[in-house]
Amino acid sequence: MWCALTVYQVEGQECIQMEQTFANLYEASKLLANPSRRNPQEILQRSFSQVIKETKDLEKTIPVDEESIAKGRAFFAKLGFPPVENFDVFGNIKINDSEGPSRYLNITDVEGHLQEHRDKMIIETIESVQKKARFCTISDFEEIRNKAMKEYRNNIEMDNRIAEERDRILGGNNPDHPMEYASEMYTKENPIKKRVLSYANVVQSLNGQRLQNKDFNVIAGFEKLAEVDCENNKMVGTEPHNVWNLLAWLAGEGNDISEGRREGNYMKAYLSKLPNTPESIELSHHLTNLARQWFERQFVRFVDMFLLKRILTANVGGNPEFGHRLKAFIKIQFKTDDQWNIQNLELAEDFPKWVYIYFLIRSGHFKNALVYVTEIAEKYPQDKKFMKYLEEYVENPHHLLSQATRKEIEYEHMLLKNNGNSVDPYKLALYKLLGRCDIYEDHVNGAINTLEDFMWFQLSLVRENIPEIEYGHGKYTLEDLQKRIVASGPSTFSANGANPWDYAIVLISSLQFERAVSHLYQQEATRLDAVHLAIACAYYGLLRIYTKPIQTDDNIFAISAKNIPEINFDQLVYRYTKVYVFENTKCILNYILLLSLFTPHHGFPNNSMVEKAREYIRRLVLFTKSFKEFLGEATDYGGRKPGLVDTYKALLGITTEADMVNYIYIPLVRSCIEAGLYTDAVKICEVGSDYNEATNILINQLESSINLPILDPPRLNPEDKKWNDELVKFSRELLTRYKRTPNIKCNIPLSKTYTVDTLLNILHFRELYESGRYDDAIQYMLRLNVVPLHDENDNVCQTLRQLKSGDKVIVKCIPKIVRILVDALERLHDCKCTHKDGSRDYDAEHENIRNCDRYARILFRFTGMADNDMLGELVYNEFLDLLMEFNQGVPKN
Structure with a gap:
């Protein structure tokens, strides 16, 4: 800014006022650098007049030209000064009108001010985040809880329904142990x-x-x-x-x-x-034709079985032709005492020709039907038009008629339908079938008498793979038939849906x-x-x-x-x-x-x-706990005997041992850990010969038990004690077996076994504390030396080095150990040692207080030297309060 100002000739009172303003700023700026013993700084020794002189000397080196004037204007415009035409007269510039500081500070402790501002921002940020996080956490918790409760209720209801269904089908009551109950039932x-x-x-x-x-x-x-x-x-x-x-x-x-x-x-x-x-339409067309053909085959089979039961009456002889057998069937089925059972049947040579044609088509013998129609058309000229219809129908690959033929047959079908009961029902059915007339109307009951007849007729009307323009008003697809069937319901096809x-x-x-x-x-x-x-x-x-x-x-x-x-x-x-x-x-x-x-x-x-199949298999393994049966068994030589899953692994997309680990073992172990089934998780790892991971699971379980919240006042929960006893017993047996088995021992680092032993000792230390044996707990930790309680400084430093280079799991337990020790020391300090007769032993009491004070100071030194990662959320004020309390109670010699 000084360089920019020297471009212009400053004259008069304004210059004096300006110089005085900058002089004041200059003197105040000296106070900003506040030297101290801890932070020494050099003090500015130059006077303001010396600065003015140097500035004017510098001004002479700057050329005054149009370019410099343009730069000066741009500079002042950026600073917010009003535009000025003549910069030679500085009176146009009003310094008092420029923007000043929003707040004047009466202090010169800039670092303190910045620290105060920073602390304020941190507090506001934390409060804002906590408020938002609390709202989100509560809402998320409610959603998760409701979802979990709903799923839990659904599972209970489903299990109850399954149990009721099982009891109803297999008999008996719902057992408490379904696997044992099943064995009895079967x-x-x-x-x-x-x-x-x-x-x-x-x-x-x-x-x-x-x-x-x-x-x-x-x-x-x-x-x-x-x-x-x-x-x-x-x-x-x-x-x-x-x-x-x-x-x-x-x-x-x-x-x-x-x-x-x-x-x-x-x-x-x-x-x-x-x-x-196209693929779906082609498949529907293919399957629809197959379904229609099946009904045709069923009808042929029905005719043959019918004649077989009446072999003497049928008198078919040795003629294998189906048409010959069909005529015998019609004569027996539709004729009694030389009289046809159905009225209005049109006869040709004393034989119902339309019945015969319909059944030939019904059985899939289209060419035989065309040959027969051609023969009778020569004798009965009125049937020649039908012969033309049938010929076109048979020769078309989709069994469709041309629009002109369809109009003709629709007209004739309308005439036949208007004749009512006087028309041969099978003739009406044939015209309806060929012309696909009145598709959604059922008025051929005389010809369609069975469920199979109905479905065959409907499937014969369905067309899937023809262009939309060729449908006309006769569009009838498989989807249309499906909707019609669903709308009719089961009772339509069986009396009250009984079958x-x-x-x-x-x-x-x-x-x-x-x-x-x-x-x-x-x-x-x-x-x-x-x-x-x-x-x-x-x-x-x-x-x-x-x-x-x-x-x-x-x-x-x-x-x-x-x-x-x-x-x-x-x-x-x-x-x-x-x-x-x-x-x-x-x-x-x-x-x-x-x-x-x-x-x-x-x-x-x-x-x-x-993936669902794998998930259900994992559920089955966890439910039955038959790990060896499903997953196999580890051998003494490091291999694995295959189980049932190995037998069928190809169907589950498992081709390698790595796939078995990723798709079966790891999810199983994860599920066991989430459910607290650490023993099952260890067994699964052992099946896969992953003894290192089995040890890790054991270590994590011990660490979790150690870091569980402590009751106030400290006491042993019976359930927790039972859990810990089982954990300790299982851990010691497992560790002993691993150490005695050579091929397992060589795969587990010695540091892991040391960690397990140490965690078992720490867990015992916690049990002593929760049992109220505070002095025993402190003495046990004194021998264990996970946290230093000796007076030597070297011991504290050595312990810190060991913890930093050792297993991180043990480090996770340090905050809990320190808190237990602090609380135990405080409780011991408050206790008064008494003899059996009730008299006080002041020397023993004073010695206890001195020991508590010494241990507390060593812990304070240890925590002061440890880093935050090791101590976690440990609060040093606890030690300060404890030391103050101890100092008040320590007797003076």
Whole structure:
């Protein structure tokens, strides 16, 4: 600033006033540097006149030109001075109008002022953060608590429902020990036992074939079990058999495929996020045709079985042609005493021609039907138009008619419908089928008499893979049929819904596998079949499932946000294992492994189901505590005998020992530690031959027990004492075994064993203190020497060096040890030593006080030399108060 001011010629009173102002500032600035003995500084020796002289000399060296004047203007503009045209006259500049300091300080202790300002800012910041943190902590705590309580209540309710269901199915009461109860239950004769175990054997065989990368006819295995009525030991009706047979036909079980395997064959297309994708449409078209063909095959089988039971009456002879057998079937079924049972049947040569044509198409013999129509058209010219319709229908790959033909057949269909009961019902059904007329209306009851007839007719009307423009008013997709079936409900397809298998056939044939599983699962009598129906669908990739994390909700069916039905497959399996096979850990494991059917390799979007399988297996291991059975056993030579998880690890995405550690061992150990099951955590580490980590777990557990809060007044909690006794016993036995086993001893550093021994001693020291044996606790620590209590200065320094270079876990215990010692010394100081007769021993009392004072001063010296990381939140005021109290009570010699 001095340099800038010298650019201009300062004259008159303003200059004098300015010089006086700067002179005052200069003299005041000398006081800012306040020298002291601790912080010596040089005092400015130059006078103000000398500074003025040097400034003027410096001014002469600065050229006065336009550029300097421009720089000066810019400088003053930055300082906030008003703009001035003539800078030669300094009177235009009003120094009093410039901005001055907002507050004048009457003190010159700048460091003290800055420290005061800093402390004030720290206090305000801490108060603000604490206020905000307290609000966030309380709200977060409330949210976490409510969420945890809700989950806890859901778990309790679910366990109660599972127990009630198990008792209802297996009989008996809910046991306190379910595993023992299960063993008792399954030694008794239970009608479901044999079937449950048979299903479990099929699942085990399925997983065995998966391990060998081979396909398995899972539906055939389940179908054999569904044919037997366990309660009455007799064959059941044909409905369960038909359901399994239909599913096998849709899945293509037993058929050779050109590439890959049948496992998960349909998953990628069926689980497509958008049902209207080309892959999804193509799959729907393919499966819809398969379902229609299955009903056609079923009708052929029905005709053959019908004739077989009436072999003498049918008199079919040796003609193998189906048309010949069909005519025999029609004659027996529709004719009695040489009279046709149904009126208005149109006859050709005394035979119902429309019935025959309809049944040929109903059985899938389209070409045979066209040949027959061509033959009768020559004799009955009025049927030539129908021959043209049928020919176009058969030759079209999608069985569609042209718009012109469709208009013709729609007109004729309207005329037939208006004739009422006088028309042949099978002729009306044929015109409706070919022209896809009045799709949403059912008025051919005379021709459609069974559930199978209805579904075949509806599937024949469905079209999936044709352009929108070709639909016209005859648009009827699989989705339309599915909505129609759901809206009708089970009672429409079975009297009051009495037979759940009827509705299951309808749902599966319309590719609603999830609803079929849910429908059968709602009926207790078919719940066992529902679970395994879901497994079979999942194996071939025909089941949409939840993709949410593991949850406790027992609702196994839901509609997604995209209006797509889904099955909670992992919960379905979990509930089944809880109710039916909870006594057999190997069976439970095999059912859990079924979650791994849903993998990205098969087209599932992520690996979440495999992760759930691992999680359920870890839960099973913790629940049963069968560590050796599931995880194997460590050998004396450092290896590991494989367990059940090793047998099936390929299905869990585990290929190496590192994967086993990361996916199974480490999460298991973490779960055990969180639940306080340190002994289980150690056992799991031992299975994996990780004795170093087992020692770390033991060390952390001992450190946690040492640093637990102390009751006021100090006393031993019975539960804590029992816990500590078990911990000490387990630790000493484990440490002794490790030291005696050569291959274990060489893998554990000596520092770890020293740390365990030291922590055990510190824990004993704490127990002495909590038992009220304060003097014994101090003497024990005196011998242990973790914290120095001797008078020598070298001992304090040596102990500090050992702690800094030693195990950090022991350092974590130092604040607790020091606090215990402080409290013990204070309590000993307050105690008065007495003889048995009650008389006071003043010498012993004084000696105790002197010892307490000496120990306290040594601790004070130790804490003063230690750093904050070692002492944590230790407050030195405790020592100051203690020393003041001791000094007041120390007797003077």
